[in-house]
Amino acid sequence: MWLSLCVGLMWGLPGVAAESPPVAEVAIPEVWPWAYEGSQGEPVGILPLFFERLSAAAEVPFQMRLRPHRRALKEMGSGAADLAVFYDSPHVAEGSVRVASVASTRVLLAVRAGEPVPEALDQRAAGLSVGYIRGTYYGEAFEQAELIHKVAVQDLRQAIEMLRLQRIDAVIASEHVFRYTLAAMGLDDALFSVGVAADRLPASLYMSKNSALLGDLPHLREALRRLHESGELQQTFALP
Incomplete structure (x- = not known):
């Protein structure tokens, strides 16, 4: 549940309060229809829908921010963003760890x-x-x-x-x-x-090499596996 095993076990102990999972910062390249600004200024599109479903499956809150493509890459390299979806390329591999493929x-x-x-x-x-x-x-x-x-x-x-x-x-x-x-x-x-x-042209979920959440890669991969098995992942990235 996005926490270490020891914290997870502490949830069941009397008098021990469960810690809230950390918020993952998500940089979303702003390219229509993948992601764009809605009527209330909120991120909408294919990728925001994907991250909403991943957040529910992984039980971790995401803070989604629309970014120009180059800025999203820069934030992933610096660790200002934890997660992003990009087409697989050498430029992305420089500052990020590939979590799993999400679409093609x-x-x-x-x-x-x-x-x-x-x-x-x-x-x-x-x-x-x-x-x-x-x-x-x-x-x-x-x-x-x-x-x-x-x-x-x-x-x-x-x-x-x-x-x-x-x-x-x-x-x-x-x-x-x-x-x-x-x-x-x-x-x-x-x-x-x-x-x-x-x-x-495959697209994958990436995590910044400088993210404090690197230890949670297996948890994210398991959440993506469940989304794939349920068909939600394919539905999210289906052609119109």
Whole structure:
């Protein structure tokens, strides 16, 4: 229950008050629909829902804070944040310990309908201008692609509008963000030709290497296992 075994045993002793579990600081990268600010300023979206369910399963309170992607990484590195969910990448591994995988998505490359989709981000995509959400990791192929022109945007809505106005040639995004964004904009898939830039981009729960809660990794992993067995984890990260 997020406490040491000795404290857990003390709960049953007369006259000994149970200690409250420490609050875990959670940094959530603010990228729609993964996480964004609700009408009352509260974090809402897929990741806040995930952390609500994990909090209930682990019986530990979380303090969730929306952060720009780079700030979330920085806070995890310093220990200002205990937990975060990121796509697996070398940048995340530098300051964090991987707790467990929580989801997986494909990376899609979309162009205007009727236009050819490059089969890979190599010479076949040379000169292509590609819109992407600033700070997001899309796999090593995109990281190392030097022959394309990368256009950073705040959110995928902006990139899709730029694509429709022919200001860029393509957009790259996780399948979750792409599908949710099209649904929110009321756009049909038929407006785009879509290819797969990466078959699998895993996302995991990470804990800061400087977190005071490192000893509780087994407890978190067990809570995630229960969420997986109940189907809540898959339901949380399901495509629209």
